[in-house]
Amino acid sequence: MPKNVNPLAVMVRKLETHTPLGHDDRAALLALPHTLRTYENQTYLVRRGGDRSECVVLLAGFAFRWKQAAEGLRQIVSVYVPGDLINLDRLFLNIVEEHIEALTITDVAMIPREAMLELARSHPAAGYALITSSMIEGLISREWMLNIGRRDARTRVAHLLCEFSVRLSSGPAVEHGYDLPMTQEQLGDILGLTTVHVNRMVKSLEAEGLLIRKGRYITFPDWNTLCRLADFSPRYLHPNDGT
Amino acid sequence: MPKNVNPLAVMVRKLETHTPLGHDDRAALLALPHTLRTYENQTYLVRRGGDRSECVVLLAGFAFRWKQAAEGLRQIVSVYVPGDLINLDRLFLNIVEEHIEALTITDVAMIPREAMLELARSHPAAGYALITSSMIEGLISREWMLNIGRRDARTRVAHLLCEFSVRLSSGPAVEHGYDLPMTQEQLGDILGLTTVHVNRMVKSLEAEGLLIRKGRYITFPDWNTLCRLADFSPRYLHPNDGT
C-alpha cells in the first residue's frame, strides 16, 4: 500500500460501487479514526465474546465467518474481501456462536464503535451506505442458502467459483481468472461438502475444459458456459445496478 | 385485533424484545403513517421488480421469502412471524431474484419509505432498533446455512421445529407447542429436503416420542432431549440477552 493513501479508501471505493456518496460523506468516512493491524493466516479477527467496541474493516487479504455443528462439522457462512466491513453486525448484536478468522495474512483497520454511530448520525448518506453493504451481505447469504440447499455438488462448486470471480475483480473488463485464496477443505466448508467430493467436482469441471488450474490460480476458458452450468447470474452481487 | 389498539404495537413489542426504546421512540414508531391490507394465502406480498416505495410490516399471519434454482427447485430463505418487518432491505436494495409470499392469510401495514427514513433520522434509537431486527434476520439466515449444510436430515427437521417453537412463543413461560403454519413440502423447501424425506423424519421423531401431532398442532413431550438431538440452542434468536 503506497504511503499517503488513506487506508480506508478501499472501503469507500467499495461502498461507492453500490451507493452514491457526496464529497462530505466521502470525507467523513475517510476521516474515521482508526488503528491499523495485521493478522496472520488462521488467527481470529473476531472471536466469541470478544471486544464489541470496535468495528473491523478488511483492507487487504481475506477472512471468513464460521459456525460449528454439534459433531464438530464446520460451516463457513461468509467470506470477506478487501474493503468489507466484517463485523458491522456486532455494533448491534452480541454474537457468541460465530467466529471470524483470517484466511490469509490480512491488514485491517479498527474503528471505534462510537465513531461509527456518530458518523451515521451526522452523515446519513454514509450511514445509508454502510447499512446497504450489510444488506448485500444478506443477499449473498441467501444465495448461498439456495446453493447449498437446492443445487447438486458440481453446480455448487461452479457457482461459488463464479461468485468469487466476480467479487474479486474490481472492474467489469477484468478477465475471469484469479488466485483462489482457500483450500478445497475450506471450499467444502462453504458448500456443505467433503474435501474429497469438492476435489472430484473441481476435477470434473477441469476435465470438461471449463476450468484451468495452475496451482491455486484458476481461469475460465468458457465463462458463459460455466455460468450456465453453475446457474450463476451476478445480479445478486450488484443489486443496485440500473436503478 | 381489538379496536383502539394501534396495529403497529405488535411491531414495537417485537423491537423491544431486543432493543430498549424510550417513550419518544416508541411514540414515533407508533405514529408512523401506514395503510392496512390483508392478503390471502399464497399471494405475493412483495414481488420481483415490485414497488419499492413502501415497507411492509407483518401484523398477523405468516409469510416467507424464497428463491429459485435453474431446475425450478425452490429454496425458502426466511420465514416471517407477526411483528416482523419483511422487506426492510428493499429500502436499500433493488432485489429482483427473491419473492415474498403469504403463508397464511396475513394482515400487514404498509409504511411509506420516506417516513421510515425520516424516522431513522429524527429518532436514532428507533432506527437502531430497526437495523438490529434486520441483523437478527441475518443471524437466523446463517444458522439456517449451518443447518442445511452440516446437519443430517433428522437433525435439520428437529432444529427447525425447535426454532419455530421459540419464535412463536412470546414469553419464556409458554409451553413448547404450536400450530405449524406450513406443509411438509414447505418444510422441505426450507431444509433442502424432499417432501417424502421430511415426512419420514417427522414420523421418526414422532416414533421416538419427541413429537406429538394432532393435525398441524405439535407438542414436544421432552423439550430438552429434543433440543439436544436437534443441536439447538436459542442463543442466536436472542442475541442481546444478558448484555
Add this chain to the structure above:
DNA sequence: CGAGCCGTTGATAGTCATCAAAATGAGTGG
C-alpha cells in the same frame, strides 16, 4: 360425491460421505 391437496408408504436408484492411502508440492534444516 368427486376433486384436490396433503400426508403416508414402499421400492429402487443415485449422490455424496466415509475410510484409507498414495501422490504432489512447499517449506525447513542439515
Add this chain to the structure above:
DNA sequence: CCACTCATTTTGATGACTATCAACGGCTCG
C-alpha cells in the same frame, strides 16, 4: 542440494443417506 516434514490434493473402494418414482389414504370443500 538433499532429506524430511507437513499440508494439501488426488485416487479407489465401499456404504449410507437422501432422492426419485409411484401409488394409496385421509381430509376438506364445493
